[in-house]
Amino acid sequence: MIHLANNCGNCGSLQTNSTCGVHQVQVSQDLTCNQFNMRESLIPGMDCTSCGRKDDGSCPHPGKAAAGMRCHMWAPNAQA
Ligand code: SF4
Ligand code: SF4
Known part of the structure; x- marks a missing residue:
């Protein structure tokens, strides 16, 4: 599965x-670190309903996944 990298290039803390x-x-x-936070500009439309992990068994929070929610494991749907 292809997903966005949790690296400095996609981190909201990256400055000029x-x-x-x-x-x-x-x-x-x-590079990346434990303080990585996904840039907000990458987030619109990225919630559990559009996450490729929702139905493939790799979601780490299957009991909590819902519309309007997202975790750091979000990945694009392979069908998209
Ligand atoms: S907080 Fe971590 S992931 Fe984000 S830019 Fe800094 S080193 Fe990179
Ligand atoms: S909880 Fe995370 S991994 Fe699971 S469906 Fe939602 S965004 Fe995807």
Whole structure:
């Protein structure tokens, strides 16, 4: 399954000049950390209803998945 990378390039804390707003160091798309947070601009339309993990058994929260919700494991639907 293809999904968005949880790396600095998609992180909401990435600032201009490739600087991390959390760690105040230069970063690249090869890096990530435990403070990763997906950029809000990537999120519209990304909830459990559009998540490819919802029905393939790889959702880590099958009992909680619902419209309007999303977790960091969201992945595009392979059929999309
Ligand atoms: S180092 Fe962590 S917090 Fe900083 S931009 Fe990368 S993923 Fe985001
Ligand atoms: S809880 Fe996460 S992995 Fe499960 S369907 Fe929702 S976004 Fe996808």
